[in-house]
Every structure is written in C-alpha cells, then in structure tokens.
Amino acid sequence: MNPQHSDAFVFFGATGDLAYKKIFPSLQAMVKRGRLTMPVIGVARSAKNLEELRARARSSLEKHGGFDAAAFDKLSGLLRYVKGDNSDPATYQALRKELGSARRPAFYLAIPPTSFEAVVEQLGKSGCAQGARVIIEKPFGRDLASAQDLNRILLGAFEEQAIYRIDHYLGKRPVERMVFFRFTNPFAEAFWDRNHVESVQITMAEDFGVQGRGAFYDETGTIRDVIQNHLFQVLCNLAMEPPVRTDSESIRDEKVKVLKAIPPLGEKSVVRGQFLGYRNEKGVAPESTVETFAALRLEVNSWRWEGVPFYIRAGKCLPVTSTEIVLRLRRPPTVFPGLQLKQNYFRFRVSPEVMVAIGANVMAPGATIGESHEMLGVRQSGADEMDAYERVLGDAMAGDATLYARQDYVEEAWRIVDPVLKADTPIYPYVPQTWGPGEVVRVTPPGGWHHPVNL
Ligand code: BG6
Numbered sequence: 001m002n003p004q005h006s007d008a009f010v011f012f013g014a015t016g017d018l019a020y021k022k023i024f025p026s027l028q029a030m031v032k033r034g035r036l037t038m039p040v041i042g043v044a045r046s047a048k049n050l051e052e053l054r055a056r057a058r059s060s061l062e063k064h065g066g067f068d069a070a071a072f073d074k075l076s077g078l079l080r081y082v083k084g085d086n087s088d089p090a091t092y093q094a095l096r097k098e099l100g101s102a103r104r105p106a107f108y109l110a111i112p113p114t115s116f117e118a119v120v121e122q123l124g125k126s127g128c129a130q131g132a133r134v135i136i137e138k139p140f141g142r143d144l145a146s147a148q149d150l151n152r153i154l155l156g157a158f159e160e161q162a163i164y165r166i167d168h169y170l171g172k173r174p175v176e177r178m179v180f181f182r183f184t185n186p187f188a189e190a191f192w193d194r195n196h197v198e199s200v201q202i203t204m205a206e207d208f209g210v211q212g213r214g215a216f217y218d219e220t221g222t223i224r225d226v227i228q229n230h231l232f233q234v235l236c237n238l239a240m241e242p243p244v245r246t247d248s249e250s251i252r253d254e255k256v257k258v259l260k261a262i263p264p265l266g267e268k269s270v271v272r273g274q275f276l277g278y279r280n281e282k283g284v285a286p287e288s289t290v291e292t293f294a295a296l297r298l299e300v301n302s303w304r305w306e307g308v309p310f311y312i313r314a315g316k317c318l319p320v321t322s323t324e325i326v327l328r329l330r331r332p333p334t335v336f337p338g339l340q341l342k343q344n345y346f347r348f349r350v351s352p353e354v355m356v357a358i359g360a361n362v363m364a365p366g367a368t369i370g371e372s373h374e375m376l377g378v379r380q381s382g383a384d385e386m387d388a389y390e391r392v393l394g395d396a397m398a399g400d401a402t403l404y405a406r407q408d409y410v411e412e413a414w415r416i417v418d419p420v421l422k423a424d425t426p427i428y429p430y431v432p433q434t435w436g437p438g439e440v441v442r443v444t445p446p447g448g449w450h451h452p453v454n455l
Helices: 017-032 050-065 069-078 089-099 113-125 144-155 173-184 214-239 248-260 388-398 407-423 438-443
Strands: 008-012 040-044 079-083 105-109 133-137 163-166 197-205 270-275 293-299 309-315 322-329 345-351 354-362 372-380 427-430
Touching (some): 050 069, 050 079, 069 079, 105 388, 113 133, 113 144, 173 214, 173 345, 197 214, 214 248, 214 270, 214 309, 214 322, 214 407
Parallel strands (some): 008 105, 105 133, 133 163
Antiparallel strands (some): 270 293, 293 309, 322 345, 354 372
16 A cells, blocks of 8 residues: 555545435445455444444445445445534544544545534644545635635645545546547647637536525535536646646646636626526525526636637536537638538537547538538447546545645636626526526627537
C-alpha cells in the first residue's frame, strides 16, 4: 500500500441518504476489487448498534448496489460504529478509541453543510484531525463569501492538501476522456481554438424533477446544484491548456486558469426557468423563484478562446436525461455555389452512454451534386466502468487529489456566478418535458441548441 494511503475510513452521516444510495455501494465495490481492507467506521445517531448499521448497509446494497454475499461479508467485517451526536465531544472520544492505531484516517462528511463546522471543530479539538484528511460534499458554500468562510473553518483543523472537495462529475470517466481525446489526437487539437471553433455548448438534461429533494433544491437551484460545479468542470476540461505534468497540482492549475479567464456573468447572459408544478413539490415555497432550468453564455478571454461563446444549459423535467457537449466549427468558404453546407462539429456524449462523434459533409451516394451530413462516431459501453463515487473515494483514500476541486478553483467558480445569483433575474415557467422556457432564444448558440436524444 502506498505510504500516503489512509489507514481508516470514517464517514459521518452513516445512516443518511447519501450513505444509503452511494457510499455503501461504493464501499462494497471497493471490497470486491480488493481495494478496501482497512476499518470502515460509521458515525451517526440513529442506528442503535453495529448490527443495525450492518442491516442498513445490506438493505442499501440490495436496493442500490447489487448485493454480493461474499463482498458484503468482508465489508461487514470491516465495519465499526460510533453512535453519537456530531457536536458532542464524547462522540470524538469514542471515535479516537475506535480508530485505535490508525495514523492517517480519512473523514468523509456525508452530512448537511450546516453540520460541517461542528464536526471539523471537534475533529480538531479531539486530536483526530492529526495526520488525517477530510472529504466534503458540495455545495462548498452558497456564494463566494460563504465558500471562503467554510474554507476558513476547514483550515482551522486541516491543511489545504488534506482537504478533498468532492465533485462526483470529475469521477466520471467520460468527463476525463474528453481531456484524453484532446491531448492524444493532434488532429483535434489543431482545430481546438478561436480560429476554427464557432461556439461551444454543454447540455445537462434530466427528464425527472426534484425527486423528493424539494427542500434542498429550493435552497439551491440549478446554477448552484450542477452548473457552478459539475458543468464548470466539464467546461474546464474542454478549454484548458495541456498540463505540463500530470500530477494533481499541474492539472488543477490549468483548470483554474480557465476560470480566471471568464468574466463574471451579466444578467443578460442568463435565462432562468422553472417547470410548471415545481411549486407544488414537498418542501418548495409556494411562491418560489428558484430555477429548475438555466441557460448561460460565457466568455473565456484567453489567447485560445477569445471571441468564442460558451453556452451551458441544464435543467430538470426536460425531454431526456443526457449530458452532451458540442463544439461547432466555423462554416467553410463556398466552393460549391448553392449548397448549404452544414458545419463540422465534435460531439461528446457523457451520459447515459459514452460517445465521441465528428460531423462531416460527405456527398450522398449516387448524387451528382448534393450533400449529406455524416457522423463518424465511436460509442462505448459503460458496463465495466467504476462508479464515480467509488472512483473519487478510492482516490481520496489513496491521497490523489486530481479529481477534487481546489479552493482557488471553487472561489473562481463562485466569482463567475455570484452576480447572477444575487441579481434575482426573472424566472420563466416552462412545460415539463420541453426544452425550457421560450425566452431561452436570448441565450442560444448560433445555429441553435443541439438537443440530445435517447439512443
Ligand atoms: C447532483 C445533483 O450533484 O448531480 C443532482 O445534486 C443531479 O440534482 C446529479 O441530478 C446528477 O448526477 P448524475 O451522476 O446522476 O448524472
């Protein structure tokens, strides 16, 4: 095992929703791959004892993780339980005892952000934080100022290198593959700039609503929930320069540079929408003006990208569930008069399937003069893919921060969206299962939005 590897995994919120849906399945998957052999300590209040936590883990796996009897047995053997309140010093005394000889524990805060401060403070005071790392879930604050406050709290007990901010989108292989595609295919890189690209668009569509998370969503909205974090990460992978080395800091430096080149969003560069029926969801205010859809236009004022508009669109209750990216290239000059040629493009489908496609003009067979547009594509099955959570948690345990957001990155991302979050721009209703409100024409790429379809 590498000397940086954690020697115990502790997760707060062990009986919570995130643990149930994501953490137990990821832990079982790690056990199956032989990647998890250290103690796994759950901290929570509501399970009576370890047996009850084991029963919850089992039920989680049966529902979300493809229960595997042998792996579950091993995971059960690693599992420990500390019952206690997050702000009670006695919980941390018990935790210290349970940690035994562990010197490099990883603490995962799978709890609401309102409890972060108490836990971090107690980890510091009890001495548990020494030699440890901490993993926290988004959102990292609600805006620039609160993100800075949260960071001050974290830095009170941990060094920046020991803080791992999860953005599970970074754990998705197809998101990382965009970087691989760019920097291993010189033909693509040759077109990857302001001279050839007319516009870039990113769509993250979900055909479902807030799925019982109304109270959370009504505090958050689409821009905070998925744009400021997940989709900005995608944007950075598309727009960054090749890193000079592949260590975590060299890669994260390049991403931060992309954000630094983006001016704060103006009100005219955003259209916000809300699906009809959202206000009737449990936990949502009857007069809520929180967005369930947003479309934005950004500028990346770098040497490579100046003048190329970047569009981002995300929403709930749209016609499909898919994330796709399209780089549309500039039109060619006319050699064949009268022909309306389509534009070349690169298209990446990140979910649910994985696909890279290139759009090219090819003369239709048998035509004297005419055109058809063909897509040259590679489609991959995601069947053997490691789940994003398994991947990022495994990396944090191993001490690799590449797939985690660094604080300077988080702050730059808030700087960009802060003005529109505070501006209270109009909210336009839209009919569920459509592509958002009609007003989105104001923030639409030249040539229109590309709508992903179900394959
Ligand atoms: C989460 C958001 O971070 O990402 C959800 O809170 C969203 O609202 C989800 O649905 C999408 O992630 P995935 O991996 O399911 O596509």
